[in-house]
Amino acid sequence: MTTVARDPVTAADPTPPAAKPAAGPSRHRFRAVAGFAFGAALLFAVAPLLLSDFRLSLLAKYLCVAMVAIGIGLAWGRGGMLALGQGVFFGLGGYAMAMHLKLADAGPGNMPDFMLLYGQLDELPLWWRPFASPWFALPATVLLPMAVAFVLGSLVFRRRVRGAYFAILSQALAAAMVILLIGQQGTTGGTNGLTDIQGFFGYDLDDPVNQRMVYFIIAGTLLALLALTRHLMQSRYGELLVAVRDGEERVRFLGYDPATVKLVAYVVAAGMAGLAGALFVPAVGIISPAMIGIVPSIEFVIGVAIGGRATLLGPVLGAVAVAWARTALSERFPGTWTYLQGLLFVVVVAFLPGGLASLVGLLRRGDGERRPGWLRRSRRTEAEAS
Amino acid sequence: MTLFRGRRILAGAMTLVAAAALAACGSKTTDQNTSAGVTADVSGDTVKVGLLNSLSGTMAISEVTVRDSIMLAIEEINAAGGVLGKKIQPVGEDGASDWPTFAEKAEKLIREDRVAAVFGCWTSASRKAVKPVFEKNKALLFYPVQYEGLEQSPYIFYTGATTNQQIVPGLDYLKAQGAKSLYLVGSDYVFPRTANKIIKAYAEANGMKVLGEDYAPLGSTEFGTITNKVKSSGADAVFNTLNGDSNVAFFKEYKSAGLTATSMPVVSVSIAEEEVKSIGTQYLEGQLTAWNYYQTTPGAANEKFVAAYKAKYGADKPTSDPMEAAYVSVYLWKAMVEKAGAFDVEKVRQASDGITFEAPEGLVTVDGATQHIAKTARVGKVGADGLITEVWNSGAPITPDPYLKSYPWAGGLS
Numbered sequence: 001m002t003t004v005a006r007d008p009v010t011a012a013d014p015t016p017p018a019a020k021p022a023a024g025p026s027r028h029r030f031r032a033v034a035g036f037a038f039g040a041a042l043l044f045a046v047a048p049l050l051l052s053d054f055r056l057s058l059l060a061k062y063l064c065v066a067m068v069a070i071g072i073g074l075a076w077g078r079g080g081m082l083a084l085g086q087g088v089f090f091g092l093g094g095y096a097m098a099m100h101l102k103l104a105d106a107g108p109g110n111m112p113d114f115m116l117l118y119g120q121l122d123e124l125p126l127w128w129r130p131f132a133s134p135w136f137a138l139p140a141t142v143l144l145p146m147a148v149a150f151v152l153g154s155l156v157f158r159r160r161v162r163g164a165y166f167a168i169l170s171q172a173l174a175a176a177m178v179i180l181l182i183g184q185q186g187t188t189g190g191t192n193g194l195t196d197i198q199g200f201f202g203y204d205l206d207d208p209v210n211q212r213m214v215y216f217i218i219a220g221t222l223l224a225l226l227a228l229t230r231h232l233m234q235s236r237y238g239e240l241l242v243a244v245r246d247g248e249e250r251v252r253f254l255g256y257d258p259a260t261v262k263l264v265a266y267v268v269a270a271g272m273a274g275l276a277g278a279l280f281v282p283a284v285g286i287i288s289p290a291m292i293g294i295v296p297s298i299e300f301v302i303g304v305a306i307g308g309r310a311t312l313l314g315p316v317l318g319a320v321a322v323a324w325a326r327t328a329l330s331e332r333f334p335g336t337w338t339y340l341q342g343l344l345f346v347v348v349v350a351f352l353p354g355g356l357a358s359l360v361g362l363l364r365r366g367d368g369e370r371r372p373g374w375l376r377r378s379r380r381t382e383a384e385a386s
Numbered sequence: 387m388t389l390f391r392g393r394r395i396l397a398g399a400m401t402l403v404a405a406a407a408l409a410a411c412g413s414k415t416t417d418q419n420t421s422a423g424v425t426a427d428v429s430g431d432t433v434k435v436g437l438l439n440s441l442s443g444t445m446a447i448s449e450v451t452v453r454d455s456i457m458l459a460i461e462e463i464n465a466a467g468g469v470l471g472k473k474i475q476p477v478g479e480d481g482a483s484d485w486p487t488f489a490e491k492a493e494k495l496i497r498e499d500r501v502a503a504v505f506g507c508w509t510s511a512s513r514k515a516v517k518p519v520f521e522k523n524k525a526l527l528f529y530p531v532q533y534e535g536l537e538q539s540p541y542i543f544y545t546g547a548t549t550n551q552q553i554v555p556g557l558d559y560l561k562a563q564g565a566k567s568l569y570l571v572g573s574d575y576v577f578p579r580t581a582n583k584i585i586k587a588y589a590e591a592n593g594m595k596v597l598g599e600d601y602a603p604l605g606s607t608e609f610g611t612i613t614n615k616v617k618s619s620g621a622d623a624v625f626n627t628l629n630g631d632s633n634v635a636f637f638k639e640y641k642s643a644g645l646t647a648t649s650m651p652v653v654s655v656s657i658a659e660e661e662v663k664s665i666g667t668q669y670l671e672g673q674l675t676a677w678n679y680y681q682t683t684p685g686a687a688n689e690k691f692v693a694a695y696k697a698k699y700g701a702d703k704p705t706s707d708p709m710e711a712a713y714v715s716v717y718l719w720k721a722m723v724e725k726a727g728a729f730d731v732e733k734v735r736q737a738s739d740g741i742t743f744e745a746p747e748g749l750v751t752v753d754g755a756t757q758h759i760a761k762t763a764r765v766g767k768v769g770a771d772g773l774i775t776e777v778w779n780s781g782a783p784i785t786p787d788p789y790l791k792s793y794p795w796a797g798g799l800s
Contacts, residue, residue: 192514
């Protein structure tokens with residue numbers, strides 16, 4: 001760990017600062033680049049070659065969940081904010097995208113099919129109209145969740161709401177959003193959500209080639225988000241965030257405002273969840289309240305916990321592993337898979353409290369410095385885990 | 387240092403995204419032939435069919451009974467020699483009461499298992515989620531539950547009632563009984579909201595007053611306020627579209643508020659024999675339900691169905707309308723395949739019109755134009771023994787009209 005109060009000038013300095021650990025940054029950089037290259041090869045070459053169209057589209061869905069997980073890893077693992085309501089941001093992003101695609105499917109001047117069925121509206125509601133333009137809808141998938149997170153976060157963190165109270169508040173928000181969506185059936189599709197999405201910016205989603213393209217976009221976005229998060233975690237801000245998690249009062253006395261530090265992580269996590277929701281829509285073809293309420297919000301967090309919340313890759317691996325296990329188990333044992341899944345959660349939490357990512361650490365115990373950078377966790381979590 | 391490194395990685399990743407997007411370079415064809423659909427695998431001496439029901443989650447309690455009766459039908463058909471000489475091999479999947487999961491599993495059944503047809507789904511939301519999957523792959527779904535109408539997919543056969551075979555006859559019955567005012571209570575989702583829209587249009591056209599309309603979230607057990615509002619409204623009858631557990635709480639509250647089946651009858655459209663058992667007969671005795679089938683429906687076909695079901699799953703297991711519709715759907719599919727002489731989806735669809743089957747509920751006929759089936763509507767009363775006995779029926783099967791086009795009062799609905 002580098003010092004918290006590092007001078008910004010040295011932070012931007014291309015030469016390694018003297019305070020860096022002996023392992024040397026060039027080695028870390030090499031590992032990071034090698035790791036990303038390996039991930040890219042896996043996602044862009046191996047997976048499309050080995051998997052059928054159907055399995056690849058499932059992987060696309062898992063990767064969307066993994067994007068939410070990266071954000072939760074940042075907010076919870078690094079920032080100590082148990083974000084139990086990420087479904088809200090996932091939903092905002094998903095609905096923004098789905099609204100645009102529905103309007104594009106319907107064609108200019110027409111209304112989406114479900115509105116005619118359930119809404120009996122004469123014209124498109126005012127708040128739907130801007131979504132007809134991709135120049136509004138696309139940025140909205142990320143900026144809308146971020147704006148909501150900003151408003152909520154500013155209110156909550158300034159008042160020093162944390163721990164269980166913050167988690168409960170997040171859950172309440174998820175529940176409220178679901179009730180709102182279901183109640184406005186005529187304009188939101190109610191419990192059905194927005195379904196039957198045919199096209200994606202002119203590309204026919206029924207075509208397997210285009211489904212593959214959606215997968216590539218998702219895989220690329222995931223890698224980009226990982227790079228962004230790695231950058232955040234290793235920056236001065238990342239150190240501050242961990243410091244706030246571990247000793248908020250101390251950071252306050254050092255002259256920083258913990259509320260702002262937390263707010264940034266929360267807003268970034270919300271943006272990632274929104275982006276994940278937006279990409280989920282073309283990959284799966286549906287967004288509904290069932291995917292943004294309390295239960296899915298908890299499921300997002302479970303994946304992160306299983307994978308290892310404080311690491312960079314842990315949440316991604318955990319989210320993909322949980323989603324994959326869900327599919328595999330339920331296909332193999334349709335009647336009893338829920339018990340098996342529950343058992344898996346219990347075993348992981350009981351024997352690997354640091355998540356799957358701590359497995360590597362366990363195997364290399366006593367040789368902590370030689371662990372790859374992306375699996376290194378802060379000392380505090382290490383202590384909690386053992 | 388960190389900033390620079392991060393930037394380089396970021397730049398690398400971005401280039402990767404751009405490269406991938408270019409490499410993938412989706413085909414922008416609007417030619418529908420590109421998605422020709424998946425043909426079912428019928429090369430062996432068995433034919434696979436998919437069973438897509440929720441075996442876990444909130445809907446499991448209802449959907450498992452549907453799965454059981456589909457399995458019963460498959461066993462009976464296999465024992466009698468199968469379909470076109472092939473034994474049916476069921477492939478079960480769990481929809482897990484989660485709509486995207488339904489879509490995922492439907493796709494798996496069609497593309498990986500290459501089934502000839504899929505039987506299942508219960509909630510409208512799950513049907514709406516799988517509908518594009520079936521249409522895209524040109525595969526068949528048999529949907530066995532009464533629903534809110536306003537839908538007609540070329541790749542779905544609806545073997546449950548649409549609104550003009552259940553809700554409208556239920557209202558006709560209330561009108562004939564002299565009800566002048568109604569109170570609407572429902573769960574907060576698509577079916578109750580759409581059903582209530584239809585009920586309000588009917589009421590307006592028939593001189594009935596709707597005195598109130600209340601929705602409770604799915605799974606809600608808090609009915610004190612709603613019951614008080616119902617009571618003070620003084621309505622002649624209550625039309626109940628609540629689903630699942632909420633009914634237990636609602637009817638307990640209803641009884642404790644001093645309301646009875648004689649003072650203010652409740653007509654329910656989601657309470658069948660299975661639910662009567664879980665709610666408790668003491669709360670429901672004398673209340674009305676609207677369906678197309680009851681365990682007590684007379685006829686040899688039903689006696690055989692009930693006996694076979696109890697023999698397989700236990701003497702205490704009741705049979706209900708969705709179970710019967712699911713059982714019938716397998717036999718209808720068999721009849722369509724045999725008439726078509728092939729498992730090919732388009733041929734099966736073309737063969738469907740006019741197929742009849744002597745179902746436990748009586749004679750049913752497939753209407754090829756809407757892919758719904760003509761069914762007899764029945765209003766029943768819950769008895770002290772927990773069974774429902776018919777007090778009225780429509781006399782003859784009612785032709786399905788999912789968009790209510792033949793009802794002038796429903797003009798503005800769709």
